[in-house]
Structure formats: structure tokens, C-alpha cells
Amino acid sequence: MxxxxxxxxxxxxxxxxPIPDNPLGHTLVHLLETDRGPVLIDTGWDDPDSWDSLVAGVAxxxxxxxxxxxxxxxxxxxxxxGLSAKVRQASGAWIAMHAADTAVVRRTREAEPGEWLDYLIAKLAGAGAPDDHxxxxxxARTSGRGRRLPGRRAALPDRGIEPGELLDLPGRRVRAIWTPGHTPGHVCLHLEEEHPGGRAHGFGxxxxxxxxLPGITPHIGLYGDPDDSTVTDPLGDYLASLERVGRLAPAEVLPAHQHAFTDAEGRVRELIAHHEERLSGxxxxxxxxxxxxxxxxxxEWNRPWEQIPYGSRNIAVSEAEAHLRRLVKQGGVERVPGSDPATYRAV
Known part of the structure; x- marks a missing residue:
């Protein structure tokens, strides 16, 4: 290894x-030294090879x-x-997460067997998915396979991450930036210290x-919650979060996939333009x-629809719905009255 x-x-x-059997290849887990000892930013996938790589990496x-x-x-x-629980068990380290994502973890852990399958079936049927899908x-619902849904072992965090707060990391200045969109509780962490390379443009x-991310557009789908009927706008959240991060103007971005990069403002402009073009299309x-x-x-996806795997089609539909939500909110699209399954048209 x-x-x-x-x-x-x-x-x-x-x-x-490493992320097993995934084209992304790996998650970049960051280690930040503090006066109380090192802190990890993310942990990686819960898999034996991933665990071995994390342990070897810390060493x-x-x-x-x-x-x-x-x-x-x-x-x-x-x-x-994924590996947060194992890290906590091995080290005694605390785990911190934004409350909105902690709520997702709690719901997933506590969901009755089959509840998420019922929810997914109803959502897909309402979106017009065909019977063969x-x-x-x-x-799976009839046979009880919903008992093995992933995420039921995910660790519940010990503490929250409050938007805008300067985190309790002695010797470091790290501020939490709430950036919902990819998930409701996604956070970026701004290291408010001069870049060691003395970068002329940007701070921290x-x-x-x-x-x-430098070369990927993150998935923006609906926030799934069987117990909450609030009509959210994840794409609107994401675009607003992008602008907030662009205004930070960091000297360097350390993402969780691909590689470190500069010119955060330029990348933000590219992503906003991408979504505006897609909404127009x-x-x-x-x-x-x-x-x-x-x-x-x-x-348009990165491959023809016929080649998109079964599970990825569900993600694609969620992304289509997130874009629909934004178009409806902007007034450019409306639901056809009385349509079942829900049907939309340009205004």
C-alpha cells in the first residue's frame, strides 16, 4: 500500500x-496541527483499506x-x-458537525426498517419513474432488505459547528463557513492565517x-427527509453559498477531492455560469x-442515459428536481395543475 x-x-x-469502486478515487482527509494535538478534517470511507490508508497517513x-x-x-x-466512529474509538477524539447534517445522521440511524425505501418509492413514483425502475x-421493501440500508452505523457527533464561529483549536484560527447546497449542513473551514507561501492574492x-472542487461540479439534489415536507431550494442555497465563499477570496483552496488550487473567485464564477447555463437549457x-x-x-450527463447505473439514475432525478425547484422559484417554470405524476412546463 x-x-x-x-x-x-x-x-x-x-x-x-481511497474510496472503493468509485471514479473519484479517494477523499483528501486533511490533518491540522494544533496546540492540543492534531485534528482531522473529514475521515474517509468506512472500508478496511481506507482505514489502513488513514492510519498510515497519520503516521x-x-x-x-x-x-x-x-x-x-x-x-x-x-x-x-464514514470512518469517524473508528477514529473516535481508537483515539478518544471528539467529532464536530453542523446541526443540519447531524439531524440527517440521526434520522438515518433511527429510521424504521423500510421507512427510507417507502419514502424513495413514493418520491420516484411522484417524479414519474416507470414501473420497471x-x-x-x-x-426490496417486500423482502425486508431495507434493514441493510447504508448509514445506520454512522457516528453521531459530540459537538456542533456553528456558522461564523472561530473554532476552539488552540494555536490556530479556523472559522466555520456554512455552505448549504451539496448537503443542508455542509461547512467550509477558513484557516485565517497568512499562507506560508506568501501568496499575493487572497488571504488564508x-x-x-x-x-x-477544481474540476468537478458537486451533486446538488433535493434534501431527503421523510419527516419534513418543507419545500427547500438546494440549488439556490448552493449558488448563494458559492458567492459567500467567493467573497472570502482565500489564497488557496484545499478541497476533499482532486487537488489544491488557487483562484477560488474564478472557480466560483465558472460554477455559477455553469448552473445558469443549465437552468436556461x-x-x-x-x-x-x-x-x-x-x-x-x-x-446532458457524462454518459448516455442508457449507460447510467440504476442507483445513479435516482441521483440524476434528484438533481433534475433541484433545478426544477430553482426554476419554479424564479418564476420561469410552473407545475401543470392537477398533474400526477407532477409535470412541469416553461411559463
Whole structure:
């Protein structure tokens, strides 16, 4: 096993923790040295190889796992939060997360067997998914396979991360920036210290999680919650969060995937332009009334719809619905009255 560790200087390191069977390859877990001991930003996927890579990476940074003081989680997804429980068990470190994502973890852990399957089946049926797509989910529900849904072992955090707060990390200045969109409680962490390279443009470094990546547009779908009927606008949240991060103007961004990069403001402008272009294209598609499923089929993805795996189609429909929510809120699209499944058209 080759341990991939980068010394970003001034007590900041990144450790590449593999994600099994995923084209992203790995999560960049960051280690930040503090006066009370090192703190991890994210932990990686819960898998034996991932765990071995994390342990070896911490050692390559010059520390033992037992030295870890805390774990800051950018968001609840399993490639970020998956190993948190094992890290806490091995080191005694606390785990911190924004309250909105802690609520997602709690709901997932406490959900009755089959509840999430019922919710997913109803959501997909309401979005116009065909019977052949719903059949495997209904079969799983009938056979009780919902008991094995992922996420039921995810660690509940010990403490919260409050938006705007300067975190209790002695010897460091790290401020929490709430950046909802990819998840309701996603946070970026701004290291408010001069860049060790003396960068002329921007101030500090930003641990951006999945919010701001150099070459990938993060998935923006609906926030799933069987117990909450609030009509949210995740894409609107994301675009507003992007502008907030752009105004920070960090000298360097340390994301959770791919590689570190500069010119956060330029990347923010690219992402905002991408979503504006996509919204415009979807509004054009909706000159012909479509369900969210039909819209997802018609949208451009990184491969033809026929080649998109079953589970990824659910994610694609959620992304189509998030864009629909934004278009409806902007007044460019409306739901066809009385339509079932829900059908939308350009105004």
C-alpha cells in the first residue's frame, strides 16, 4: 500500500484515503496541527483499506492515531464521515458537525426498517419513474432488505459547528463557513492565517469539502427527509453559498477531492455560469411539459442515459428536481395543475 501524503506546510497535511469502486478515487482527509494535538478534517470511507490508508497517513504526518484531538466533518456523506466512529474509538477524539447534517445522521440511524425505501418509492413514483425502475425497490421493501440500508452505523457527533464561529483549536484560527447546497449542513473551514507561501492574492486557506472542487461540479439534489415536507431550494442555497465563499477570496483552496488550487473567485464564477447555463437549457426543454424523470432522461450527463447505473439514475432525478425547484422559484417554470405524476412546463 502506497501512502499518499502532502505537506502543505505550517502544520497542514493532506492524506489520500481511497474510496472503493468509485471514479473519484479517494477523499483528501486533511490533518491540522494544533496546540492540543492534531485534528482531522473529514475521515474517509468506512472500508478496511481506507482505514489502513488513514492510519498510515497519520503516521506519515508524524503522529499516532492516539494523538488525535478532534475530527471536523465538512458534511455527512460516507466518503467524509464514514470512518469517524473508528477514529473516535481508537483515539478518544471528539467529532464536530453542523446541526443540519447531524439531524440527517440521526434520522438515518433511527429510521424504521423500510421507512427510507417507502419514502424513495413514493418520491420516484411522484417524479414519474416507470414501473420497471420502481420494481426492484418494491421487491426490496417486500423482502425486508431495507434493514441493510447504508448509514445506520454512522457516528453521531459530540459537538456542533456553528456558522461564523472561530473554532476552539488552540494555536490556530479556523472559522466555520456554512455552505448549504451539496448537503443542508455542509461547512467550509477558513484557516485565517497568512499562507506560508506568501501568496499575493487572497488571504488564508479554505478547506472546502465538496463545496468547491477544481474540476468537478458537486451533486446538488433535493434534501431527503421523510419527516419534513418543507419545500427547500438546494440549488439556490448552493449558488448563494458559492458567492459567500467567493467573497472570502482565500489564497488557496484545499478541497476533499482532486487537488489544491488557487483562484477560488474564478472557480466560483465558472460554477455559477455553469448552473445558469443549465437552468436556461432546462427551461428550453420544458417548452414541452415533462415530469422530473422525463427531464432527467433529456438532460446532458457524462454518459448516455442508457449507460447510467440504476442507483445513479435516482441521483440524476434528484438533481433534475433541484433545478426544477430553482426554476419554479424564479418564476420561469410552473407545475401543470392537477398533474400526477407532477409535470412541469416553461411559463
Amino acid at each position: 502506497t501512502t499518499q501524503v502532502i505537506d502543505h506546510r505550517s502544520g497542514v497535511w493532506s492524506i489520500a484515503v 506519515a504526518c508524524g503522529f499516532a492515531l492516539t494523538d488525535l484531538h478532534g475530527v471536523l466533518i465538512t458534511h455527512h456523506h460516507p466518503d467524509h464521515h 420502481l420494481a426492484p425497490l418494491r421487491e 486557506r479554505l478547506f472546502s469539502g465538496d463545496h468547491l 432546462l427551461r428550453a426543454l420544458l417548452r414541452e411539459p415533462r415530469t422530473p424523470w422525463q427531464l432527467a432522461v433529456a438532460m
